[in-house]
Amino acid sequence: MAIHVGSPPLEGTSKARTVALTVNGEGVELRIEPRVSLLDALREHLGLTGTKKGCDQGTCGACTVWSDGRRVLSCLTLAVAGEGHEITTVEGLQDGGELHPMQAAFIAHDAFQCGYCTPGQLMSAVALLEEGRAADDEIAEWMSGNICRCAAYPNIRDAIREVRDAAGGE
Amino acid sequence: MTAVIGREAVRVDGREKVTGSARYSGEIALPGLAYAEIVGALVARGRITSIDTRAAENAGGVAAVLTRRDLPAVNRVPLVPSLMGGPAPGETFFPMQDDEVHYAGQPVAIVVADSLEQARYAASLVEVSYAGAPSVTTIGQGRGDAYEPEKIFGGFMPARSRRGDARDGLASADLGVDATFRFAPNHHNALEPMTTTAVWEDDRLTLYDSCQGIKAVQLTVAALLGMSPSRIRVLTRYVGGAFGSKAMVWPHVTLAALAARHVRRPVRLTVSRAQMFTSYGHREEQEQRVRLGARRDGALTAIRHDKISVTSPFDDWAEPAFCAASQLYAAPAFEGVHRLVRGNTMTPTFTRGPGEAAGVFSLECAMDELAGRLGIDPVELRMRNLSDVDPNTGHPWSSSGFAECLRRGAERFGWDARDPRPGREREGDQLIGTGMAAAAYPVAFFMRTQRARARLYADGTAVVGTAAQEFGTGMTTVLTQVAADALGLGLDDVRLDYGDTDLPTAGSPVGSNGAMMVSAAVHYAAAAVRDRLVALAAGDPASPLHGADPAWITVDGGRMALADDPGAGESYGELMERHLMGDTEALGTWDPPPLDTPYGLLTFGAQFARVAVDADLGTVRVRHMVGAFAPGRVLNPRTARSQLMGGMLWGMSQALLEGTHMDAGLGRWANASLGDYLVPVNADAPEVDVELIEVDDDVTGPLGVKGVGEIGQVGSGAAIANAVHHATGHRVHELPITVEDLLPALEWEAGR
Numbered sequence: 001m002a003i004h005v006g007s008p009p010l011e012g013t014s015k016a017r018t019v020a021l022t023v024n025g026e027g028v029e030l031r032i033e034p035r036v037s038l039l040d041a042l043r044e045h046l047g048l049t050g051t052k053k054g055c056d057q058g059t060c061g062a063c064t065v066w067s068d069g070r071r072v073l074s075c076l077t078l079a080v081a082g083e084g085h086e087i088t089t090v091e092g093l094q095d096g097g098e099l100h101p102m103q104a105a106f107i108a109h110d111a112f113q114c115g116y117c118t119p120g121q122l123m124s125a126v127a128l129l130e131e132g133r134a135a136d137d138e139i140a141e142w143m144s145g146n147i148c149r150c151a152a153y154p155n156i157r158d159a160i161r162e163v164r165d166a167a168g169g170e
Numbered sequence: 171m172t173a174v175i176g177r178e179a180v181r182v183d184g185r186e187k188v189t190g191s192a193r194y195s196g197e198i199a200l201p202g203l204a205y206a207e208i209v210g211a212l213v214a215r216g217r218i219t220s221i222d223t224r225a226a227e228n229a230g231g232v233a234a235v236l237t238r239r240d241l242p243a244v245n246r247v248p249l250v251p252s253l254m255g256g257p258a259p260g261e262t263f264f265p266m267q268d269d270e271v272h273y274a275g276q277p278v279a280i281v282v283a284d285s286l287e288q289a290r291y292a293a294s295l296v297e298v299s300y301a302g303a304p305s306v307t308t309i310g311q312g313r314g315d316a317y318e319p320e321k322i323f324g325g326f327m328p329a330r331s332r333r334g335d336a337r338d339g340l341a342s343a344d345l346g347v348d349a350t351f352r353f354a355p356n357h358h359n360a361l362e363p364m365t366t367t368a369v370w371e372d373d374r375l376t377l378y379d380s381c382q383g384i385k386a387v388q389l390t391v392a393a394l395l396g397m398s399p400s401r402i403r404v405l406t407r408y409v410g411g412a413f414g415s416k417a418m419v420w421p422h423v424t425l426a427a428l429a430a431r432h433v434r435r436p437v438r439l440t441v442s443r444a445q446m447f448t449s450y451g452h453r454e455e456q457e458q459r460v461r462l463g464a465r466r467d468g469a470l471t472a473i474r475h476d477k478i479s480v481t482s483p484f485d486d487w488a489e490p491a492f493c494a495a496s497q498l499y500a501a502p503a504f505e506g507v508h509r510l511v512r513g514n515t516m517t518p519t520f521t522r523g524p525g526e527a528a529g530v531f532s533l534e535c536a537m538d539e540l541a542g543r544l545g546i547d548p549v550e551l552r553m554r555n556l557s558d559v560d561p562n563t564g565h566p567w568s569s570s571g572f573a574e575c576l577r578r579g580a581e582r583f584g585w586d587a588r589d590p591r592p593g594r595e596r597e598g599d600q601l602i603g604t605g606m607a608a609a610a611y612p613v614a615f616f617m618r619t620q621r622a623r624a625r626l627y628a629d630g631t632a633v634v635g636t637a638a639q640e641f642g643t644g645m646t647t648v649l650t651q652v653a654a655d656a657l658g659l660g661l662d663d664v665r666l667d668y669g670d671t672d673l674p675t676a677g678s679p680v681g682s683n684g685a686m687m688v689s690a691a692v693h694y695a696a697a698a699v700r701d702r703l704v705a706l707a708a709g710d711p712a713s714p715l716h717g718a719d720p721a722w723i724t725v726d727g728g729r730m731a732l733a734d735d736p737g738a739g740e741s742y743g744e745l746m747e748r749h750l751m752g753d754t755e756a757l758g759t760w761d762p763p764p765l766d767t768p769y770g771l772l773t774f775g776a777q778f779a780r781v782a783v784d785a786d787l788g789t790v791r792v793r794h795m796v797g798a799f800a801p802g803r804v805l806n807p808r809t810a811r812s813q814l815m816g817g818m819l820w821g822m823s824q825a826l827l828e829g830t831h832m833d834a835g836l837g838r839w840a841n842a843s844l845g846d847y848l849v850p851v852n853a854d855a856p857e858v859d860v861e862l863i864e865v866d867d868d869v870t871g872p873l874g875v876k877g878v879g880e881i882g883q884v885g886s887g888a889a890i891a892n893a894v895h896h897a898t899g900h901r902v903h904e905l906p907i908t909v910e911d912l913l914p915a916l917e918w919e920a921g922r
Contacts, residue, residue: 015230033285033287035287036285036287040286040287043197044285044286047199048190049190049193049194049197050189050190050191051190052194052361052362052410053196053363054361054362054363054410054443054844055443055843055844056442056443057443057843057844057845059443059843059844059845060361060443060844062361089190090188090189090190091189091190091191093189094189099185099188099189103188103189104188106184106188107180107181107184107185107188108180110180110181110808110809110811110812112184112187112188112642113411113642113643113644113812113813113816114360114361114362114408114409114410114411114412114641114642115183115186115187115188115192115408115410115642116194116360116361116362116408116410116411117361117410118187118188119188119190122188139852140852140853140855141852141853143851143852143853144851144852144853144854145851146851146852147361147844147849147851148361148852149359149360149361149411149413149849150411150642150812150816151815151816151819151820151823151850151855152812152815152816153819153850153851153852153854153855154815154855154856154857154858155812155815156852157852
């Protein structure tokens with residue numbers, strides 16, 4: 001069942017339209033302007049602030065989410081363009097209360113400091129394994145769309161390798 | 171008992187950060203929230219002749235467009251570093267008080283609207299007209315007008331420093347080095363943009379602010395607005411990186427509060443990534459000249475170290491080039507002067523390894539050149555110039571470990587196998603080189619009294635509160651460890667409450683001081699609770715510990731027992747229930763030693779790097795870095811290593827990637843985005859080995875902590891630059907080192 005999430009300030013403006021999204025398996029309807037990015041729809045209208053805004057220009061990767069399992073930059077995606085796609089955010093990584101193995105590995109390997117890039121790193125790291133790009137000499141290159149200003153990169157690579165090896169392969 | 175201090179505990183806030191449930195300052199949901207957008211000046215110098223706000227006001231959803239006419243007069247507050255515990259504006263200038271423009275990006279209007287999109291669009295419609303004037307924004311433009319200020323660095327460092335007679339020392343040397351280094355400006359670019367959410371209830375103000383010190387924010391906004399600090403509460407739970415940029419309190423924080431008061435709604439002001447280059451200070455453009463004199467045996471006879479850099483129109487700010495650089499070696503003579511050029515930029519500010527990152531870079535590249543000319547191994551040259559005392563004062567070091575860092579770093583790196591001759595090692599197209607440098611960062615007791623409160627419940631769990639905060643350093647994790655250790659509880663039984671100015675006062679964790687100063691207060695608070703209960707048990711006839719000497723009672727897992735007879739004892743809970751105590755709590759305070767404490771106070775380290783330079787393309791890749799550091803006592807090796815590793819990679823980045831480029835004609839930063847201002851990505855970062863060398867220090871507080879936040883960055887760039895020289899035979903004197911710097915030399919070499 002679709003949940004209606006109101007955005008009170010825009011309710012009365014003529015420019016707002018209804019956008020139906022599927023986020024983390026749940027259908028939601030938003031009244032938003034067409035110019036609202038998927039990132040701002042998630043953060044400002046759905047309360048899903050796990051997805052971060054670092055640059056709003058497609059350069060830092062902090063806003064990485066999945067659209068039908070593919071990683072996309074939600075700051076460069078309009079929310080209306082998300083209609084008809086399965087959007088997954090960091091809040092959708094957990095299975096019930098259980099951390100995803102990649103989340104647990106990030107904690108175990110101290111793969112973050114300030115934590116602001118972490119949701120984007122996690123979405124890329126999990127997708128990387130799905131994409132089959134997790135060979136030792138591939139990880140650094142295929143994780144390079146996600147800036148970590150604290151520079152936890154070596155630890156991020158360790159975490160990804162551990163999850164890859166536990167899953168039995170590259 | 172398993173030691174809690176020194177354990178590789180995982181971060182206490184790890185789960186919140188990996189699940190996305192951590193709410194940063196720009197993510198607090200509030201009813202009626204409005205969004206503010208700053209309109210920045212398009213010229214670097216001049217006067218605003220008119221502002222037309224009509225189109226913006228009619229753009230839809232706009233609550234207000236504020237210009238200087240809508241703002242009250244704001245108090246002038248001196249620039250004092252936040253470490254000192256008082257108001258700490260980033261610059262003495264406050265915008266939107268008159269029509270003058272002093273730097274590009276200076277706020278000239280603020281739009282407040284119902285949504286982000288509306289605010290941003292309306293801001294683009296504000297029409298500002300200027301009468302522009304010629305600006306100065308680079309050393310090149312202002313060198314002729316350079317001056318020597320009385321003080322620098324927020325007024326707490328003299329601009330000139332000397333010991334002995336440097337002129338004489340240089341003249342009497344067997345050999346000398348004279349080298350000048352140029353550094354591009356750097357912007358911290360924390361991944362979380364600056365953001366402030368302001369909420370007024372009557373005359374009380376609550377701020378959610380992405381900052382390094384909530385007390386500094388509280389006191390600065392209070393001072394600027396003429397309010398009592400008791401009316402301002404700052405709440406900051408998570409901060410998405412800072413690196414010095416959020417240590418001082420910049421104008422947008424107070425502007426958010428004024429905008430919220432104007433529209434009578436909660437207001438969130440977030441600066442854009444482009445505005446991140448004009449909303450807070452930067453590491454200034456600078457040139458440093460180092461002259462070394464030495465005897466044939468390598469002993470330094472004198473060091474002369476001079477710096478020229480660009481500051482703002484308002485403040486005499488330069489990061490000090492030679493705090494650590496004047497203390498590292500036993501040269502009998504030292505002289506250094508900072509000179510400034512007034513430019514149309516914001517006031518520069520603390521940037522990771524402030525002063526030392528560039529100052530030690532210059533010294534250590536010059537030392538490398540000296541080693542080459544003397545034919546002495548670079549590690550050995552440092553060893554021959556070690557000082558047992560602080561050469562500036564003659565006081566003994568509170569602790570050192572410098573020699574051990576040099577030895578163990580060299581060993582772990584495999585330095586002994588090195589052929590000292592440059593340009594000898596080649597792998598296909600790649601020229602391989604290795605380099606090293608010393609690292610050092612000061613310990614300074616500028617902070618005021620630190621406080622923390624510990625409360626123990628009868629069920630054996632505790633809450634410890636302090637107005638400290640976490641911006642990724644791991645401080646909340648180590649403070650939890652320190653509290654658990656002093657209380658004799660397991661880590662899971664202690665919760666740290668932080669990030670709220672209503673909690674006991676703690677200073678801004680800046681200058682690598684956070685762990686040292688706040689851990690001391692937490693330790694004393696927790697120990698006071700433990701001591702009280704131990705004394706109560708020893709004096710209680712009903713306790714199995716009755717009559718015991720409290721000094722011989724230990725606590726583990728919340729159970730008090732005799733050290734030499736662990737069978738005799740009882741839990742905190744049993745004792746407290748008997749005494750009808752639901753809980754007990756204590757305040758812990760730590761007063762830093764006086765500023766003139768008779769010790770040399772420096773954290774030491776040594777850095778090593780291996781690089782590969784492409785002979786055809788001139789690209790530099792760092793293959794491996796090793797850093798050995800002696801930061802006193804290590805509270806948590808896992809988080810300490812991460813801090814040091816991050817710092818070392820920042821040094822790599824300063825050496826090879828980072829530079830904000832000024833368009834001197836326009837007076838505007840030309841590369842204000844993360845696409846154009848290069849920071850390392852995963853593929854840039856080599857494997858990094860960190861060697862921790864613990865040294866006993868009984869001067870820097872009850873736990874002997876010295877700090878790890880900045881020293882990782884100091885010297886790592888120099889090790890890389892020295893490795894580039896070793897690979898190519900060419901010395902680059904400009905940071906960042908780029909292909910353009912190396913290609914001419916490589917082409918010349920190839921054509922030979």
